[in-house]
Amino acid sequence: MLTRADLEAREAATLAPYAALSAESGGREYPEAESEARTAFARDRDRVLHTGAFRRLEHKTQVFLNVRGDHYRTRLTHTLEVAQVARSAALRLGLNETLAEVQALAHDLGHPPYGHAGERLLDGLVRAHGEASGFDHNLQARRTVTQLEDRYPDFPGLNLTRTVLDGLNKHERAGLGQPTLEAQLVDVADALAYTAHDLEDGLRSGLLLEGDLLELGLWRELLARTGLSGVNLSKRERRTLHRELLGFLIGDLTAASAAAITASGVGSVADVRAQPGYLICHSPAVAALLSETRQFLFVHLYRHWRVEMQVAQAEQILTTLFEAYLSRPQMLPPAYAARLAGAGEVRTVCDFLAGMTDRYALDMYEELTRPGLGMGWAR
Template identity: 65%
Template sequence: MFSRADLESREAAFLAPYARLSRDARREHAEEESPTRTAFQKDRDRVLHTKAFRRLEAKTQVFLNAPALGDHYRTRLTHTLEVQQVARSLALTLGLNETLAETVALAHDLGHPPFGHAGERLLDALMREDGGFDHNAQARRMVTLLEERSGGKPGLNLTLDTLDGLNKHDRAHLPPDTRQPSLEAQIVDAADALAYTAHDLDDGLRSGLLHPDALLELPLWRDLLTRAGVTAHPAPEQWRPLQSELLGWLISDLGESTAAAVAASGVQTPGDVTAQPQRLVTYSPELRGKLRETAEFLREHLYRHWQVERQVYQAEQVLTDLFTAFEQRPGLLPPRPRARIERDGLRRAICDHIAGMTDRYALETHGQLRR
């Protein structure tokens, strides 16, 4: 049986010199580490056992999480697991700390509210005068305050490396002198965008909101058909092999381009990585352009499709009604969010409560309050 010291020694012996090592990890509040798990393994296990992680199963990715829409579309949980798989594979390929990458991937969407980005936009608007709402900031709030570990202590007391990884999305909104995230965190960011592209195309086709013929205007799609040896009019049974081909293509390009960028940069330590003027995890220039075009296509033809917009409208109505009801009658709040009013203020307590809801729970609560 390997001890923590054995596992830490193995990291030091086999990982790249610029990888984050668990033996160097620190927590905001010092605690005794496990004798058989590294600090990052403990972080991962704490994230996996949170209520917030379990709730991802019933939160929107693109399509509203409701029984009438079927069981085969991706949820926030399946998206998270797909990001974890891609991030872990890339970390292994590049000699990075796979457990840290895996942990950041599992935690990165814990702050998403019900109804996906529509819910996030609405909560941000409702909270504009009270600090706004951002799912990245909410993920950090979840793991540092709202979730509890054994003994009823607030927050999970995750390592500072994991917490820094949760800053990955919004570096553009941080001060100019902000240091780059670790390569493990950069990998998760790239894996997140990669999963969105590949899997939203798949869900769009399965739903019928995207037609294969319309995708022919995309260079990425045309190149994918050529790579897979598939006709310009693929049958539904060919969509799964196409998705596998796309994932393999994107992961391979990302890994090769990142390895080249790391080598060209000359980084030798984790500190060298954070001091870089730009991120090192990147695609080839050609594929970056194709992915930008694909993202814009999905925005116009899937995310703004009239059937998706109907769901967005429903979500906005539900969350607005809930927020208004709780603000007018705080006694409608369950005990835990009500207990946080004195510390955080009524509106932030309401926001936290709504952000933690699943789609189904929000719809059920809305229905109960309207009876």
């Protein structure tokens, strides 16, 4: 049976010199004995997996409300796809797969209900009520794992290692240098994954048409690689294109990143942090294809009139809930009411709403707005 020391020794012997090692995790804010059987990063991953915040991602919107169909991505399936991409690329680059995995699993824990529309709305609401820092899902992910998850008697949050927490900090990096290569990889894998799966979900929904995609250089590249016509595609042919897309993008990501790492001459995590920018990247040609594709998705999918109807629904629900709980904070559940003195009413209400699933937000909205429903839970 392998011990933690054995696993740490394996990392030191097999990973690249610029990979982040579990044995050099930076420790934890609240001292505690490490596991005898798991590395520090493996323990962090397991803690994230067992949170309520992680489970709630199943019922949070990616692009389409999950009541619209059983096969559209949710925030949870998106997270799992990011973890798969990050692990695959980390393996090829000699990086720490476990660190990449835990940061991928945690990166969206702060996302509110109703996707990016919910994030924009909460940001506007808290700013309008005097919170200059606004709302950002990246900052909320860190807040979730350091404060909001209540699972241990001796400390708030999950007490994750400092290296993992640093990887969740995409802002305010002055003096900190660049993130580890594993954290950079998750950041790039996030954009890669949502671009790929939003194309597939857009086609499945009928909001994107195959003929319209012919204007995209990335789509034409995939058709050339697969020999498909690009119109009247069967479900199996769409899946073939999606697989080819992922393989193409991951292959380019690993090749371009390997070249950038070699050219930089980095030989340690400290060298990585001292770099002027990211070393994890796509080639210029593929980066341009992705940029064009994301702009296309913004115009033709994220701002499609049917998606905008979902946005309008989200605005009505979250605005009503925010104003109701802010005007009557005594309606907050006890766990959140206990935070009012320390965090203040605006931030506490924001925390409560950000943790909701789409379905729970709708349920609370109906209890508040439909006469006679509000007492059903009290029996």
